[in-house]
Amino acid sequence: MADLKPAGRLPLLFFGMLSLLGGVMAGLARLGWEVPAPAMQAAGVHGPLMIAAFFGTVISLERAVAAGRNWAYLAPLAAGASGIVLLAGAPLLAGQILGSLAAFGLIAASAVALRRQVAAFTVVLTLAAGCWLVGNLAWLASSNVSTAVAWWLLFLVLTIAGERLELTRFLPTPPVAQKLFIGIVGVLLIGALTAVNSLFSTGLLALAFWLLRYDIARRNIATEGLTRFIAACLLSGYAWLLVAGLLGLAGAFTPGHPWRDAALHAIGLGFVFSMVFGHALIIFPAVTRIKIPYHPALYLSLVLLHLTLALRVLGSLAGNFDLRHLAALLNGLVLIVFIVTIATLVRHNAPRGAR
Amino acid sequence: MTAALDTEQIRTALRKVVDPEVGANIVDLGLIYRIEFDAPGKLLIEMTMTSPACPMGEMIVDDAYAELDSVLPADCQPEIRLVWEPPWAPSMMSEKCRLSLGWNEADST
Numbered sequence: 001m002a003d004l005k006p007a008g009r010l011p012l013l014f015f016g017m018l019s020l021l022g023g024v025m026a027g028l029a030r031l032g033w034e035v036p037a038p039a040m041q042a043a044g045v046h047g048p049l050m051i052a053a054f055f056g057t058v059i060s061l062e063r064a065v066a067a068g069r070n071w072a073y074l075a076p077l078a079a080g081a082s083g084i085v086l087l088a089g090a091p092l093l094a095g096q097i098l099g100s101l102a103a104f105g106l107i108a109a110s111a112v113a114l115r116r117q118v119a120a121f122t123v124v125l126t127l128a129a130g131c132w133l134v135g136n137l138a139w140l141a142s143s144n145v146s147t148a149v150a151w152w153l154l155f156l157v158l159t160i161a162g163e164r165l166e167l168t169r170f171l172p173t174p175p176v177a178q179k180l181f182i183g184i185v186g187v188l189l190i191g192a193l194t195a196v197n198s199l200f201s202t203g204l205l206a207l208a209f210w211l212l213r214y215d216i217a218r219r220n221i222a223t224e225g226l227t228r229f230i231a232a233c234l235l236s237g238y239a240w241l242l243v244a245g246l247l248g249l250a251g252a253f254t255p256g257h258p259w260r261d262a263a264l265h266a267i268g269l270g271f272v273f274s275m276v277f278g279h280a281l282i283i284f285p286a287v288t289r290i291k292i293p294y295h296p297a298l299y300l301s302l303v304l305l306h307l308t309l310a311l312r313v314l315g316s317l318a319g320n321f322d323l324r325h326l327a328a329l330l331n332g333l334v335l336i337v338f339i340v341t342i343a344t345l346v347r348h349n350a351p352r353g354a355r
Numbered sequence: 356m357t358a359a360l361d362t363e364q365i366r367t368a369l370r371k372v373v374d375p376e377v378g379a380n381i382v383d384l385g386l387i388y389r390i391e392f393d394a395p396g397k398l399l400i401e402m403t404m405t406s407p408a409c410p411m412g413e414m415i416v417d418d419a420y421a422e423l424d425s426v427l428p429a430d431c432q433p434e435i436r437l438v439w440e441p442p443w444a445p446s447m448m449s450e451k452c453r454l455s456l457g458w459n460e461a462d463s464t
Contacts, residue, residue, distance in 0.1 A: 063408065066409055117406075122407065162408075163406075166409075169405065227375050
């Protein structure tokens with residue numbers, strides 16, 4: 001079976017990290033921070049850089065490793081390239097086309113998993129990849145990022161939810177739980193399709209309750225080490241998904257709503273990055289074959305993420321721009337704290353881990 | 356040489372490979388489908404993953420090789436094959452593992 005070697009995957013990951021760096025700075029530019037020129041001109045594409053380019057690269061890279069097929073790595077390559085193109089100030093169309101090709105690639109790689117096993121979770125993961133494509137095409141057709149937002153959020157939310165559904169099989173989960181899950185996914189898809197924000201928000205809220213109730217994290221929080229850390233990341237992330245659902249019910253997903261920033265970042269930072277923090281120690285070594293030992297210092301990044309995000313949400317709810325402005329910068333710095341923590345752990349491990 | 360090692364010792368070695376997401380080892384999770392000494396000095400192991408969409412497979416296989424290296428004599432060559440048939444099901448977990456995850460005997464699959 002032809003699969004790309006780990007040494008070839010690392011550049012793809014770094015490629016994606018450029019979109020993260022540029023995307024965060026583009027986000028800061030939106031809030032009036034001085035950033036380097038490439039990020040300044042990309043202020044309007046903060047969302048595409050973060051979701052389609054960065055997460056698109058990471059998720060399709062992870063799926064390519066699972067599929068174990070050479071061609072599947074074209075998806076993270078295209079997603080990473082879409083980010084570079086956006087940061088380079090090339091015509092939006094170039095970024096949109098590359099992003100759409102990447103999404104096609106992810107759908108194909110997800111279909112490999114689906115063929116190996118037809119189950120609710122493999123279907124949901126493939127649907128999530130489809131949402132990424134729909135979002136990209138909506139953006140391409142309308143030239144308006146906000147038409148893509150719900151679909152891109154679903155790309156992330158359903159990818160995570162599908163993987164969590166898979167893991168509930170370890171527990172004696174009642175059959176009704178899977179039916180509920182499928183119903184919630186249906187509500188979310190209809191919510192995005194009809195652009196009825198209250199329906200979409202209800203779906204997010206229901207999913208948060210479902211995850212808090214059925215996820216294996218509820219049991220694993222009582223264990224220790226890495227397993228417990230992952231559970232802490234998950235459960236706190238679910239709390240942010242719940243917050244996003246509540247804000248959405250209050251109208252926050254409407255473009256121009258003063259709480260929109262709070263709702264979008266409750267999902268993007270609170271729910272999704274908690275997941276990233278928890279799984280970096282599993283996914284990074286799985287992709288690159290570089291081991292990262294667990295260390296309790298990882299909790300520092302997680303706590304800082306929640307505290308600085310809470311500040312941002314409070315700033316947004318209270319209409320206090322200065323607070324939101326400062327908190328956004330702190331959000332970005334937390335990501336640096338996390339990356340430095342990981343790099344330190346890798347370096348620390350290198351002399352013993354080298355064979 | 357290999358006769359001194361039985362499949363139970365192989366299982367014991369493989370129990371050191373843990374899935375951090377669940378906090379249980381790959382033997383008790385029921386991921387090991389087959390352990391066979393095909394010929395002298397040739398060990399074949401077939402294992403699966405709970406999810407065909409999970410990127411951890413290759414790494415878990417590598418970890419399993421590393422654990423086998425520590426118990427197998429130098430002249431024994433292990434081969435681990437990742438298989439997807441039959442798909443993993445919760446009923447494949449060991450009794451001890453199931454109980455620790457909250458299952459009881461009445462629960463099916």
